[in-house]
Amino acid sequence: MFEPKIRNSQTDLLMKAILTLESEEDAYRFFEDICTIPEIKSISQRLEVAYLLDRKETYQKIAEETGASSATISRVNRSLSYGADGYRRVLDAMGEKK
Numbered sequence: 363m364f365e366p367k368i369r370n371s372q373t374d375l376l377m378k379a380i381l382t383l384e385s386e387e388d389a390y391r392f393f394e395d396i397c398t399i400p401e402i403k404s405i406s407q408r409l410e411v412a413y414l415l416d417r418k419e420t421y422q423k424i425a426e427e428t429g430a431s432s433a434t435i436s437r438v439n440r441s442l443s444y445g446a447d448g449y450r451r452v453l454d455a456m457g458e459k460k
Contacts, residue, residue, distance in 0.1 A: 364446065411438045412449040 366373070383389045393402055407428050414424045421435050430438075442449050 366446070408434065408438050409449075409452070411435050412442055413453060415439055415442055416449075416453050 379392070383392055397405075407430050410428050411424055411430050411434060414427065415435070415438060419427075421432055424430060424435050425432060438449070
């Protein structure tokens with residue numbers, strides 16, 4: 363069983379809250395309240411980087427398309443390769459919904 367490194371009562375509450383979101387509008391409302399706009403943009407950028415890496419795009423093209431630094435692209439790539447499979451699960455689930 364997966365045991366998250368960041369697990370505590372606060373992160374448990376956050377994950378439970380996210381799981382209650384039923385629509386894209388609910389998600390936008392929640393994240394606009396809980397995160398700053400730069401935080402949302404940063405998280406969104408990382409997800410787009412993961413999406414492009416999964417499609418075998420080059421670091422240069424990803425940087426051009428997303429504005430992400432090579433350090434961010436590398437960090438996301440490490441997570442895709444050696445992380446907790448969070449990106450993989452989300453990308454796979456999103457691909458099934460298309």
